[in-house]
Amino acid sequence: MEWFDLRSMYLALGYLCNHNCFFCPCGKKTDLPSFASYEDIITAIDQGVKERRIENITLSGGEPTLHPRFNDILKHCQNCGLSIGILSNGETFSDPQKLEQFFAGINPRNISVTTAIHSIFPKSHEQVTCVSGSYNRTIQGLLNIMRKGISVTVKQVISKWNYRDLPEFVDFVYRAFGPRVSITLCGMDFCGMTQDQTAA
Numbered sequence: 483m484e485w486f487d488l489r490s491m492y493l494a495l496g497y498l499c500n501h502n503c504f505f506c507p508c509g510k511k512t513d514l515p516s517f518a519s520y521e522d523i524i525t526a527i528d529q530g531v532k533e534r535r536i537e538n539i540t541l542s543g544g545e546p547t548l549h550p551r552f553n554d555i556l557k558h559c560q561n562c563g564l565s566i567g568i569l570s571n572g573e574t575f576s577d578p579q580k581l582e583q584f585f586a587g588i589n590p591r592n593i594s595v596t597t598a599i600h601s602i603f604p605k606s607h608e609q610v611t612c613v614s615g616s617y618n619r620t621i622q623g624l625l626n627i628m629r630k631g632i633s634v635t636v637k638q639v640i641s642k643w644n645y646r647d648l649p650e651f652v653d654f655v656y657r658a659f660g661p662r663v664s665i666t667l668c669g670m671d672f673c674g675m676t677q678d679q680t681a682a
Contacts, residue, residue, distance in 0.1 A: 489534070495541055495544065496515055501573070504612070557587055568593065578626065581626055581630070597634070604617035609643075628662070636664070639670055
């Protein structure tokens, strides 16, 4: 649990992930828990609301949607009146059944999702995630949550493989998702990288 400011909380729901991105700072650590307990998560949220009077919460991981009580956690955040951000790779949203389970009883206006797309080229994206088919599932997942009225931000993690394609990437995001989607650019977490993967 981390505090961005007096009104925001960052909360990792666990470190299990369905991607294996080489730059992930958690990827090389084997002692991290797959899931935080539901009770600990609720206690942390309630503490943030009561003691820090938080208004915003960011749910992360790992992949936060893999937590078995993800919907219950969203409902608790909503009942606390929080604005909810989700840092997700977007893959699980491509499954319509899971999508309905995740957001059952949730007001989409209180939700925003940030997802990294690592390249405009499927092969390059999947060289980062190390998961075949992840590109198409992430794209479909974002389209699915947009149809539910959930705000989306597409994140580009800058590397030596994709920085030359940034103008094309911006154009791709606009064509794929339309003008309602935001774009954010960021650097890699160096603690998750090996020497031969250093960005230019």
